[in-house]
Amino acid sequence: MAPETPGSESRETQETLSNLLNETRRFAPPAGLAAAANVTADAYAEAEQDRLAFWEKQADRLTWSKRWDSTLEWNPPFAKWFVGGELNIAYNCVDRHVEAGRGDKVAYHWEGEPEGDSRTLTYADLRREVSKAANALAELGVGKGDRVAIYMPMIPELPITMLACARIGAIHSVVFGGFSASALSGRIKDADARIVVTADGGYRRGAPSALKPTVDEAVAECPGIEHVLVVRRTGQEVDQTDKDVWWHDVVDRQSDVHEALPNDAEDPLYILYTSGTTGRPKGILHTTGGYLTQAAYTHDAVFDLKPDTDVYWCTADIGWVTGHSYIVYGPLANGATSVIYEGTPDTPHRGRFWEIVQKYGVTLLYTAPTAIRTFMKWGDDIPAKYDMSSLRILGSVGEPINPEAYVWYREHIGGNRTPVVDTWWQTETGAIMISPLPGVTEGKPGAAMRPLPGITADVVDDQGRSVGNGGGGYLAIRDPWPSMLRTIWGDDQRYIDTYWSRFEGMYFAGDGAKRDQDGDIWLLGRVDDVMLVSGHNISTTEVESALVSHPKVAEAAVVGATDPVTGQAIVSFVILRGNAEEGADIAAELRAHVSRTLGPIAKPRQILVVPELPKTRSGKIMRRLLRDVAENRSIGDVTTLADSTVMNLISEKLPSAK
Ligand code: WT7
Numbered sequence: 193m194a195p196e197t198p199g200s201e202s203r204e205t206q207e208t209l210s211n212l213l214n215e216t217r218r219f220a221p222p223a224g225l226a227a228a229a230n231v232t233a234d235a236y237a238e239a240e241q242d243r244l245a246f247w248e249k250q251a252d253r254l255t256w257s258k259r260w261d262s263t264l265e266w267n268p269p270f271a272k273w274f275v276g277g278e279l280n281i282a283y284n285c286v287d288r289h290v291e292a293g294r295g296d297k298v299a300y301h302w303e304g305e306p307e308g309d310s311r312t313l314t315y316a317d318l319r320r321e322v323s324k325a326a327n328a329l330a331e332l333g334v335g336k337g338d339r340v341a342i343y344m345p346m347i348p349e350l351p352i353t354m355l356a357c358a359r360i361g362a363i364h365s366v367v368f369g370g371f372s373a374s375a376l377s378g379r380i381k382d383a384d385a386r387i388v389v390t391a392d393g394g395y396r397r398g399a400p401s402a403l404k405p406t407v408d409e410a411v412a413e414c415p416g417i418e419h420v421l422v423v424r425r426t427g428q429e430v431d432q433t434d435k436d437v438w439w440h441d442v443v444d445r446q447s448d449v450h451e452a453l454p455n456d457a458e459d460p461l462y463i464l465y466t467s468g469t470t471g472r473p474k475g476i477l478h479t480t481g482g483y484l485t486q487a488a489y490t491h492d493a494v495f496d497l498k499p500d501t502d503v504y505w506c507t508a509d510i511g512w513v514t515g516h517s518y519i520v521y522g523p524l525a526n527g528a529t530s531v532i533y534e535g536t537p538d539t540p541h542r543g544r545f546w547e548i549v550q551k552y553g554v555t556l557l558y559t560a561p562t563a564i565r566t567f568m569k570w571g572d573d574i575p576a577k578y579d580m581s582s583l584r585i586l587g588s589v590g591e592p593i594n595p596e597a598y599v600w601y602r603e604h605i606g607g608n609r610t611p612v613v614d615t616w617w618q619t620e621t622g623a624i625m626i627s628p629l630p631g632v633t634e635g636k637p638g639a640a641m642r643p644l645p646g647i648t649a650d651v652v653d654d655q656g657r658s659v660g661n662g663g664g665g666y667l668a669i670r671d672p673w674p675s676m677l678r679t680i681w682g683d684d685q686r687y688i689d690t691y692w693s694r695f696e697g698m699y700f701a702g703d704g705a706k707r708d709q710d711g712d713i714w715l716l717g718r719v720d721d722v723m724l725v726s727g728h729n730i731s732t733t734e735v736e737s738a739l740v741s742h743p744k745v746a747e748a749a750v751v752g753a754t755d756p757v758t759g760q761a762i763v764s765f766v767i768l769r770g771n772a773e774e775g776a777d778i779a780a781e782l783r784a785h786v787s788r789t790l791g792p793i794a795k796p797r798q799i800l801v802v803p804e805l806p807k808t809r810s811g812k813i814m815r816r817l818l819r820d821v822a823e824n825r826s827i828g829d830v831t832t833l834a835d836s837t838v839m840n841l842i843s844e845k846l847p848s849a850k
Contacts, residue, residue: 218636219611221611221632221633221635225584229496230498235645247485250486250646260277260481269692274481280453282358286524287319296314299313299318299530300351300531302347306395307540313348319448320448324444325355333419334362334386337460342389343406345401346510349423354366355520365463368809373409379475383475386416386418388421389423392425402426405430419435423440475681478677482674485675491518494627494629497523497526497528502555504554507545517623537563543575550578555585556583557585557605561593564605565747576604589614590812591717595741597740598614613627614628614640616667619677620701622677623675625643625669626649626715641713647669649667653666666704667704668701704717716734723752724752725758725760725794734790735764735790735794739766744778745766747766747767761796763818765802765805765821766800767803779799800842806830806842808832821843827839
């Protein structure tokens with residue numbers, strides 16, 4: 193159900209709800225940044241005037257072996273972009289920079305988790321490594337259109353393997369290294385992959401963490417796998433099977449020259465599985481020309497990338513779409529210098545991220561609200577110890593960013609200088625869709641603001657009608673965009689049903705959203721996370737943001753639990769800040785605070801102080817499990833939790849429920 197379904201409520205409710213997210217702080221772009229920005233305000237008008245011409249101009253950032261015949265072929269809901277065009281993605285991400293005389297420029301500063309374990313790869317290095325890997329894959333029988341499963345830690349061989357696949361036209365399917373053997377085998381089978389590329393293990397929280405045993409277990413279930421190519425990273429003992437080949441045996445001896453042949457603009461580039469809340473994972477399919485066009489354009493526009501001087505760091509794992517588009521394809525297409533970090537933010541100490549920012553002089557940082565709230569909880573004094581004056585733009589992605597987290601990020605990480613760009617997008621959209629432009633937009637804490645030039649996102653009601661300013665409803669996208677998913681691998685019908693059936697002719701994103709009086713967009717979380725309290729739709733995001741705006745609260749998760757009186761009642765789980773005491777009346781204090789901020793209707797029935805929140809491996813709060821706790825049920829499936837012991841910690845807290 194949408195938040196604030198228009199037309200179905202009294203005026204009084206509308207007024208209560210229009211108080212929600214009543215955020216008045218504004219941050220104008222720094223004058224210097226605005227004056228030299230890559231993208232200026234006229235880009236919106238330009239794109240509006242001729243959307244396809246706008247995207248053609250962006251496609252001209254790339255080097256095409258053959259120019260396209262037509263920009264867009266749209267047989268709803270199936271799109272083809274840059275039809276007839278040909279290009280090679282690896283050539284665009286690597287070779288062309290070397291050919292242009294920038295071979296000595298650093299592509300990646302790679303930082304291993306063990307301190308002092310680092311590696312630098314220039315574009316020339318990357319060309320050699322990718323060429324060798326491409327030759328090795330070909331020797332192992334991988335050809336155009338074949339699927340390659342990749343299950344690796346955050347080491348340079350991961351992007352190298354992805355680029356090697358792209359180079360030969362093979363389709364990669366990266367599976368995040370935290371997934372189980374059954375998750376891996378399910379994905380291998382769904383994509384019918386021929387080979388798996390993996391490592392003995394990676395470093396995680398200060399110790400080697402094995403990957404190969406999980407691959408062995410998965411591959412035992414997958415007769416279609418012919419070879420397992422294994423990088424030696426940690427030196428852990430591994431069981432050898434007859435499918436195994438070592439990277440250092442097969443890749444190292446290859447020629448470092450490989451000719452990149454052109455692929456069709458619509459040749460598949462990769463499959464990436466997204467779990468969603470229900471059902472079996474969906475293999476999201478991305479293709480070549482449109483995907484790279486939008487990944488490159490948005491990386492340039494949203495981060496105002498100056499390739500000669502910027503040092504860019506996206507802290508995501510490459511196993512998620514954020515890493516695909518904004519560690520690998522976008523930045524490399526733009527010739528950027530990036531940092532890749534293998535490990536966790538608290539290894540060996542809680543200042544590790546800021547130490548890395550200081551060490552490499554990071555100027556552009558892209559991370560997630562869940563990380564930002566963790567840093568808030570650890571305390572302001574930690575980032576304060578490091579010189580982070582190099583930073584000029586901060587990005588956020590993955591969830592709505594609470595206004596308090598936004599302001600903290602800007603102040604304690606960005607030294608009150610840096611714009612914060614809250615970027616909304618999805619695995620399915622392939623690239624950023626809604627975001628401020630750092631040199632143009634006056635930022636509002638908590639708002640993703642406006643669709644980027646060339647994107648037609650809207651907030652619509654139940655019937656798919658635009659809600660207009662001040663209204664709330666569902667986020668929808670009206671026109672096809674270059675980096676959109678082309679289908680769900682092997683299941684066109686599910687693609688149609690999931691994304692294109694809710695509203696006639698529009699893409700349904702599954703997120704609740706509202707437009708404020710200025711027409712700016714605020715994301716309100718997945719539509720299944722909306723609560724219905726006494727007949728009012730209330731978004732979990734808004735109550736969570738209200739709780740986080742209290743000085744004692746570091747993180748909050750809110751769910752609707754069945755209630756005999758109100759239909760659903762709001763139950764909140766909060767983590768207190770490092771220095772806050774859990775006083776006897778903290779619950780009363782927080783309830784009063786929410787009531788003051790959002791109105792009495794949004795006051796939680798219950799507030800539980802907990803040490804941790806259940807999160808997926810990509811950092812999203814699993815409200816489903818908290819709903820089980822709130823409704824006194826036995827707790828459901830915890831297998832996708834990053835840390836499955838968290839639910840025990842929370843259940844122990846239950847008797848103290850206030
Ligand atoms: C869902 C997509 C996009 C890469 C990482 C997640 C939520 C993402 C924001 C944001 C509010 C956001 C949405 C979306 N989301 N970014 N800036 N503000 N919500 O990719 O795993 O496919 O998840 O993440 O709910 O639908 P994903």
